[in-house]
Amino acid sequence: MNTALRFLFSAVGLLVASALVPGLGHGSFLDLVIVAVILAALNATVGIFLKIVAFVPMACSFGCFSLVINGLVFWLAGSLSARLGLAFTVSGFWAGFFGALVTSVVASALGAIFIPNDRRRPQGPPPPIKIIN
Numbered sequence: 001m002n003t004a005l006r007f008l009f010s011a012v013g014l015l016v017a018s019a020l021v022p023g024l025g026h027g028s029f030l031d032l033v034i035v036a037v038i039l040a041a042l043n044a045t046v047g048i049f050l051k052i053v054a055f056v057p058m059a060c061s062f063g064c065f066s067l068v069i070n071g072l073v074f075w076l077a078g079s080l081s082a083r084l085g086l087a088f089t090v091s092g093f094w095a096g097f098f099g100a101l102v103t104s105v106v107a108s109a110l111g112a113i114f115i116p117n118d119r120r121r122p123q124g125p126p127p128p129i130k131i132i133n
Contacts (some may be wrong), residue, residue: 005111008033009106013107014088016106018099046076047070067100
């Protein structure tokens, strides 16, 4: 259930990014959900590969180069979705860069609000320490 919610939140993030960032175009909400799935698949494959290849620039920039990689993957998702006949377009690198930034902020905010965090610390006293002799 959480995975489906995350795809929906990514689609809402794509909708907000299309409204805010010039150079992004979108069609129906179903197209945006499909683009969110494509984007997740590209991030899991191409994004990981690019982050491994670009280890040195990422280390030198303290991870800020990952924003560039996310923008490139977003741009790739836009061109791939256009080739698949979906009505989602990314006009260039900067549209992809800021689109990825807006999409991730909106999707993360919605996830923090609506998806419960099961990893919270339990309330109450800490468990007793076991002494082993």
